[in-house]
Amino acid sequence: MRLILLGPPGAGKGTQAQRLVEKYGIVQLSTGDMLRASAAAGTPVGSKAKAIMDRGDLVPDDVMIEIIAERLDEPGSSKGFILDGFPRTVAQAEALDTLLDQRDLALDAIIEIKVDEQVLIDRIAGRSKETGGTRGDDQSTAKRLEVYRKQTAPVADHYRRKGVLVSVDGMGTMDEVAALIDRHVQSLVEA
Numbered sequence: 001m002r003l004i005l006l007g008p009p010g011a012g013k014g015t016q017a018q019r020l021v022e023k024y025g026i027v028q029l030s031t032g033d034m035l036r037a038s039a040a041a042g043t044p045v046g047s048k049a050k051a052i053m054d055r056g057d058l059v060p061d062d063v064m065i066e067i068i069a070e071r072l073d074e075p076g077s078s079k080g081f082i083l084d085g086f087p088r089t090v091a092q093a094e095a096l097d098t099l100l101d102q103r104d105l106a107l108d109a110i111i112e113i114k115v116d117e118q119v120l121i122d123r124i125a126g127r128s129k130e131t132g133g134t135r136g137d138d139q140s141t142a143k144r145l146e147v148y149r150k151q152t153a154p155v156a157d158h159y160r161r162k163g164v165l166v167s168v169d170g171m172g173t174m175d176e177v178a179a180l181i182d183r184h185v186q187s188l189v190e191a
């Protein structure tokens with residue numbers, strides 16, 4: 001199974017991806033987590049990415065496409081994967097189309113999680129309280145939402161035009177959202 005979870009910052013992509021990983025045994029490819037791990041390790045890419053992330057901007061497309069191309073070729077991805085945080089621009093979506101075509105792979109579903117902006121802002125603020133620590137980009141929520149509207153929202157249109165986009169209401173509890181996503185994923189499993 002090959003899925004993409006799309007949605008703005010705080011929509012619950014990471015939360016829902018984890019649940020799908022546990023249920024279906026596929027890997028989560030979270031570009032945000034990969035970048036944070038590189039930054040924590042102090043790699044040259046990670047150090048540059050940290051400054052970009054902290055101000056709420058996007059890391060350049062060529063860097064992200066190279067990272068994902070490598071991950072697609074890892075043995076763990078062969079059983080299936082959930083992309084969380086990628087693609088985030090139309091250029092990344094088009095590059096992903098090419099990478100998948102080259103490997104003779106197809107996406108099963110692109111699931112867009114829809115949540116109102118004020119709820120996103122509250123959730124991101126709440127995450128810092130839950131964990132007791134802040135993420136470097138927690139102060140850049142307004143910028144991240146603006147970047148999402150301008151650069152990432154068109155990615156949903158890219159997949160909508162291809163007829164493979166499913167939108168789910170992400171405003172409910174984590175369990176309610178998981179049930180909506182799972183209903184769709186189950187229909188793919190049973191098809």
Ligand code: AP5
Pocket residue numbers: 007008009010011012013014015016031032033035052053054056057058059060064084085086087088092123124126127128130137144170171172173174175177
């Ligand atoms: P990334 O790590 O992808 O962050 P994001 O998209 O901003 O997403 P978040 O992790 O904030 O939210 P989420 O949707 O995963 O929600 P979560 O489950 O955590 O990217 C970070 C940065 O890296 C980017 O800004 C960019 O700089 C860079 N980057 C990454 N990928 C890139 C790419 N492809 N190209 C370029 N740059 C890239 O939930 C949020 C909170 O809400 C949690 O506390 C959770 O417990 C809570 N919550 C979740 N669901 C619910 C619910 N239903 N009800 C109540 N609370 C909920």
